[in-house]
Structures are given as structure tokens and as C-alpha cells.
Amino acid sequence: YFEARDAPGSNLRREFEMMQALQRKGVPYAASIWWLPEWMLADPNMKPRSEHRRRVGIGKWEELLESVGSYLLYAKKRYGAEPDLFSFNEANIGVYVLFDPEEHREAIKSFGAHFRRLGLKTKMLLADATGPDGTYTYALPAANDAEALQYCGAVAFHSWGGTTPERYRLWGEVAEWLNLPLLVAEAGVDAQAHRERRYDSFHYGLREVKQYQDLLEHARPQGIIYWEYTSDYGLARVSREGGQEVVEPTSRFHFMRHWANLTPRNSDNLSAETSHHQVRVTAFRGAEGFTVHIANLGPARELVLEGLPAASYRQVVTSATEGFVEKSRVEASPQATRLALPGRALITLTTVR
Incomplete structure (x- = not known):
């Protein structure tokens, strides 16, 4: 099935090639289902594709398991790509497949056991x-079911809308209780900001910076995945001049460089x-050495x-007028x-090596 549709330039080919590229770079990644084919749903061809809260049809589970399993096996055998994690996207509210908490537990058992039988490492x-x-x-x-828990590789939530420090901490406590990594699998401030490009401003970028600080301080995740490196919430503006495509980085791009380029891999998040x-x-x-991100x-x-170890530190600043500019040490x-501290800015200090 997949071999016949895996054509050059197809979306399917691009999916597999992206998985392969991530695998070769050693980047952990998750595969998530958003939509199911209409024939797998409980109400096929009765609602538009964009409708939320669709349910898996009665008697369709075996075919669903076989479909996902064969997709992952093809990716593994043909491209050497094997996702670390698998999920149904935002199934708590049904974007676009709905599971209640108990159905989510049973889905974990069914898929986890199926992947294990197929010899897949995917959790x-x-x-x-x-x-x-x-x-x-x-x-x-x-989390309270030992059979389900054995198949789980990480805990995840999406940060849209944000919450209080106390409620962020609850997510961290669940992950610590289960001894699993916590991932912010979609980091974003406003889930509707892609409309009319409301995200495309310095002010929105500062809101993103603040949310990253909140997440790191209170939820304490092991990974944060920005939503998203595409045009929906693009970090750069793309235009055409003289028939050529011009890419203009924004302040939000430079803010992201602070987090992605200056935070040490496999580092400890310190109390501050x-x-x-x-x-x-x-x-x-x-x-x-040390890295300190300071948001003013x-x-x-x-x-x-106070408490910063005596050393020489590189200083990088992004503000409304400067983007990832190196300042005096x-x-x-x-x-x-x-x-x-300049006004409305992100300042990062890193130990000079």
C-alpha cells in the first residue's frame, strides 16, 4: 500500500524523508494522528473534515492498529526511521479524534501492545x-494502570492559553511521579493567533519568552517543542522582490535562537x-559552563x-531594535x-569557553 503511494514529491514521501532526516541527526521525535480516514470514524461522511471530536468507529480498531503499524514498519524498513513516541493529537478535546480519559488509557494499551508485537521501539x-x-x-x-504505563515513554501537554505556576507544577509532579520525561509538545501562547498573522509582532514574541520562562521554572520539562516552524506561526517573513524569494528573520526568530542555540544540551535547569x-x-x-537567560x-x-559563578560571560541581546547582537563580555x-538591562529585551549570558 505505502510503496505504491510513496512517490517523489508526494506528501507521504516528504513525511518519510523528514523522519529519516531526524533519525540520522539523532533528534528524538513523535508521530501524532490528527485525522483518520472517514471510513474509520463512527459518523463517516456526515461532518466536514475540520469538525472536532470525531470518534473511532465501532469495529474499526483492528484496522486502525494494522494501518498505523504498517505505516511505521514501512518507515522503519524503507527509510530506517522509527519514531520515539506516538500519540493522538489533543485527544482530550478531540483535535480531531476524541478519547475520554478511560478511552485514552485503552488506546495506549492497544497501540503499545501492537507496536511491541511488531518489534517497534515506539512508545x-x-x-x-x-x-x-x-x-x-x-x-x-x-498513569494508575500498570499495563498501560509500561507502554508510555513520556508525558506531554500543549501550553496554549497558559496557566498558573501551581497548575504548571502539577504536570511536572505527574511526570516525576511516573519517572518519565515531561514534554511541552506544542509551545504556544494563543491558538488563534495564526489568523491574520496576529503572532507576527515583537509584543507577541515577548509573550512567548515569558511563557518559556514560566514553563521552565514551574513545569520543569525535559523538552519544549515550539509550534511551529512553518508559515502558521512563522519566525520569519517571506516576500518576493524582483522575482526572488526574500526571507526576513523577525525578533521572534532571534528570541528562539537564544533558547535553541545558547541553552546547553543535556544541562540542568537551576533554581533562580x-x-x-x-x-x-x-x-x-x-x-x-553556565547559561543565564534574563527577560526584562x-x-x-x-x-x-547574585550567585553567578565568577567567570567571563558572553552577552547576547535581542530587543525591539536588535536581533541576537553580541555585546561586551x-x-x-x-x-x-x-x-x-535594555528595555523589553532578552539577554543571555554564557560562560566563555
Whole structure:
């Protein structure tokens, strides 16, 4: 089936090639179902494809398992690609397949056992729920079932809409209780901001920065996946001039460079506190030193940093007028380090190596 449809230039071919590229780079990745074929649904051809809360049809489960399993086996054998994790996207609200918490538990059992029989390493993503506000309960029926839990490889939620520090912490506590990694499988502020490109502003970028700080401080995930590196929430503007495509990075692109390029891989997220609600600090310790992300969400001010190990630090700044600009190095003292913060900016310090 898949070999006959795996044609050059097809969406299917592009999917497999992306999986292969991620696999070769050693990047962990998840495969998620959004839509099912109409014939697999309980109400086939009765609603538009964009309709939420569709359910798997009675008697269709075996065919669903066979379909997903054969897809993954083909990807493994033909492309050497094998997803680390598998889920149904936002099944707690049905985007676009709906499972209640108990059905989610049973789906984990069914798919997990099927993948194991096929010799696939792919584990199930527990919850993959949206948004973060109180939805940790969606994971609990599966979390309390030993049979389901053996098939789970990580816990995940989507951050749309955000929540309070206390409710972010509940997600972290569930993952710690189960001894599983926590993933923010979609990081985003406003799920409707793709309409009329409302995301395309410096102000929206600052909201994203603040949310990253909240997630890292309170939920304590092991991974955050930005939604998304495509035109829906694009970090760059694309236009045409003289018949040529022109790509213009935005401040949001540069903010993302701070997180992606300057945060050490496999580092520890350290405890950090501030005395001003408009200044947020996130610190990491890696094998080669320290990284400190400082978000100043208000006007320019002086910051006194205490506890920063004495060393020379590279300083990178993104603001409304500068994008990922290298500034003069900061020499940290053992007692306190004074730093002038530009207004409405993200400042990152990294140990000079």
C-alpha cells in the first residue's frame, strides 16, 4: 500500500524523508494522528473534515492498529526511521479524534501492545493534552494502570492559553511521579493567533519568552517543542522582490535562537529567583559552563545578579531594535554582578569557553 503511494514529491514521501532526516541527526521525535480516514470514524461522511471530536468507529480498531503499524514498519524498513513516541493529537478535546480519559488509557494499551508485537521501539505519549490548565487529570487513568504505563515513554501537554505556576507544577509532579520525561509538545501562547498573522509582532514574541520562562521554572520539562516552524506561526517573513524569494528573520526568530542555540544540551535547569515581576531569570548548568537567560519585560533597569559563578560571560541581546547582537563580555564577581538591562529585551549570558 505505502510503496505504491510513496512517490517523489508526494506528501507521504516528504513525511518519510523528514523522519529519516531526524533519525540520522539523532533528534528524538513523535508521530501524532490528527485525522483518520472517514471510513474509520463512527459518523463517516456526515461532518466536514475540520469538525472536532470525531470518534473511532465501532469495529474499526483492528484496522486502525494494522494501518498505523504498517505505516511505521514501512518507515522503519524503507527509510530506517522509527519514531520515539506516538500519540493522538489533543485527544482530550478531540483535535480531531476524541478519547475520554478511560478511552485514552485503552488506546495506549492497544497501540503499545501492537507496536511491541511488531518489534517497534515506539512508545506512547501519555496525555498530549491541551491546554495546561487542570488537564493533568486526563493522564491519571493510564498513569494508575500498570499495563498501560509500561507502554508510555513520556508525558506531554500543549501550553496554549497558559496557566498558573501551581497548575504548571502539577504536570511536572505527574511526570516525576511516573519517572518519565515531561514534554511541552506544542509551545504556544494563543491558538488563534495564526489568523491574520496576529503572532507576527515583537509584543507577541515577548509573550512567548515569558511563557518559556514560566514553563521552565514551574513545569520543569525535559523538552519544549515550539509550534511551529512553518508559515502558521512563522519566525520569519517571506516576500518576493524582483522575482526572488526574500526571507526576513523577525525578533521572534532571534528570541528562539537564544533558547535553541545558547541553552546547553543535556544541562540542568537551576533554581533562580528575582525580586521584580517584570524581570525573569532562567539558569542552566551544562558540561562546559553556565547559561543565564534574563527577560526584562519592562523598561531599562540595572540588575544585580547574585550567585553567578565568577567567570567571563558572553552577552547576547535581542530587543525591539536588535536581533541576537553580541555585546561586551560580562565579568562576574563572586559577590554580585551588575548588569544594565535594555528595555523589553532578552539577554543571555554564557560562560566563555
